Amino acid sequence: MTKISSVEAFLLGKEIISAKWASLMVLVRVTTTDGKVGYGETVSALRAEAVLSFINKIDKVMKGRDVFDLEKNRMEWYKQDFNMAISLESTTAFSAFDIASWDIIGKEFEVPIYKLLGGKYRDRIPLYANGWYQNCVTPEEFVEKAKDVVRKGYKALKFDPFGPYFDIIDKKGLKEAEERVKAVREAVGDDVDILIEHHGRFNVDSAIMIAKRLEKYNPLFMEEPVHPDDIEGLRKYRENVKLKVALGERIITKTQALQFLKDKLVNCLQIDLSRIGGVTEARKVVGMSEAFDVLMAFHNAQGLILNAVTLQLDASIPNFLIQESFYEWFPSWKIDLIKNSTPVENGEAIIPEKPGIGVDINEKLIEELKVEKELYSYSEEPLWVVKGTWRSY
Ligand SMILES: O=C(O)C(=O)C[C@H](O)[C@H](O)CO
Ligand SMILES: [Mg+2]
Numbered sequence: 001m002t003k004i005s006s007v008e009a010f011l012l013g014k015e016i017i018s019a020k021w022a023s024l025m026v027l028v029r030v031t032t033t034d035g036k037v038g039y040g041e042t043v044s045a046l047r048a049e050a051v052l053s054f055i056n057k058i059d060k061v062m063k064g065r066d067v068f069d070l071e072k073n074r075m076e077w078y079k080q081d082f083n084m085a086i087s088l089e090s091t092t093a094f095s096a097f098d099i100a101s102w103d104i105i106g107k108e109f110e111v112p113i114y115k116l117l118g119g120k121y122r123d124r125i126p127l128y129a130n131g132w133y134q135n136c137v138t139p140e141e142f143v144e145k146a147k148d149v150v151r152k153g154y155k156a157l158k159f160d161p162f163g164p165y166f167d168i169i170d171k172k173g174l175k176e177a178e179e180r181v182k183a184v185r186e187a188v189g190d191d192v193d194i195l196i197e198h199h200g201r202f203n204v205d206s207a208i209m210i211a212k213r214l215e216k217y218n219p220l221f222m223e224e225p226v227h228p229d230d231i232e233g234l235r236k237y238r239e240n241v242k243l244k245v246a247l248g249e250r251i252i253t254k255t256q257a258l259q260f261l262k263d264k265l266v267n268c269l270q271i272d273l274s275r276i277g278g279v280t281e282a283r284k285v286v287g288m289s290e291a292f293d294v295l296m297a298f299h300n301a302q303g304l305i306l307n308a309v310t311l312q313l314d315a316s317i318p319n320f321l322i323q324e325s326f327y328e329w330f331p332s333w334k335i336d337l338i339k340n341s342t343p344v345e346n347g348e349a350i351i352p353e354k355p356g357i358g359v360d361i362n363e364k365l366i367e368e369l370k371v372e373k374e375l376y377s378y379s380e381e382p383l384w385v386v387k388g389t390w391r392s393y
Helices: 048-062 070-080 088-109 139-151 171-188 204-217 231-240 254-262 278-291 304-316 332-337 363-369
Strands: 004-013 024-032 037-042 124-129 156-159 193-197 245-247 323-325 348-350
Touching: 004 048, 004 088, 004 363, 024 048, 024 088, 024 332, 037 088, 037 304, 048 070, 048 088, 070 088, 070 278, 088 278, 088 304, 124 304, 139 156, 139 171, 156 171, 171 193, 171 204, 204 231, 231 245, 254 278, 278 304, 304 323, 304 332, 332 363
Parallel strands: 124 156, 124 323, 156 193
Antiparallel strands: 004 024, 024 037, 124 348
16 A cells, blocks of 8 residues: 655745746655655646636645545545535645556556556647747737747747737727737738637636627637636527637536536546546546547647646547646746756647656745745736737727
């Protein structure tokens, strides 16, 4: 029995980066009584202290339990936390614990996790770039950065072309968004995919107007076109728009995922392993999606532990579309933390082959990067946008 002796969390950070929401990192370490160590990562933006307190409670519940008992351990936490199914803080804390558990299990068998999930389905992981458009507002600024992305070898890139518009978009906003998308499409050509991020900010009539304006640029998908809880709006969007819909980063249970699948509200599911319940729950949602002919494009916007474990699933699943990557736009401290062991080559990720999640943690950096608490200051530009893009021009 590989008994859990501790579940610890560390709040790490250094500087604000293009992905402001990911300027902090809650690193979770699970240790067993025989000294095995596994790492996971959770969501931190606006809720770091709450997540740390959940990890502290998970530590108390999991001490002495077998790290291999993934389903039993999850059910125990689900039983202990009456509100787990409606709490991102609880599910993200548990997701990190589950990821760290799989890290230990892979290390026990001395294999990367993908070998425990059915082996390799693909040798490399095609990526789309995100985070590349910091401080872009004018079409020219977007074009300059988009060309850099293509020069790096990416065959797909995602961006949010909507500036500071929220809920309703007017003629000026539509014109600005179209100018940005048109300029990027013309700059990258037809062989590079463009993916439109709405960040779930529009009411459905605005979202439909946007789709009508942008469909001529042939986006691979429209991500979170309407507010995340606007199910009726999404139904109306699906009735009026032919473009593919992608969503899922805010789904925290497989039951929620089922609602979108059974009502055919999504073409591509973007669940996030650090929110849905780690590897254990993510692989169930992959199977459910496969039954509905829905492809996976995991959300992956937090850090390099999440990136590594996400690549393990990408390697092994049949219904895969493309993988989000901030890798080349994350701060160097996050890359250093995993000893830069999941590099991107020509717009593709190499599958990490080390045991467990496939990366080693630079443990001496943990001490160096520790921060006391999450510093938050209000600004018109919310945390969840790529920094410097909320200006009209
Ligand atoms: O990467 C994406 O698709 C995002 O939407 C990034 C979000 O801003 C981020 O996850 C907010 O926590
Ligand atoms: Mg998104």
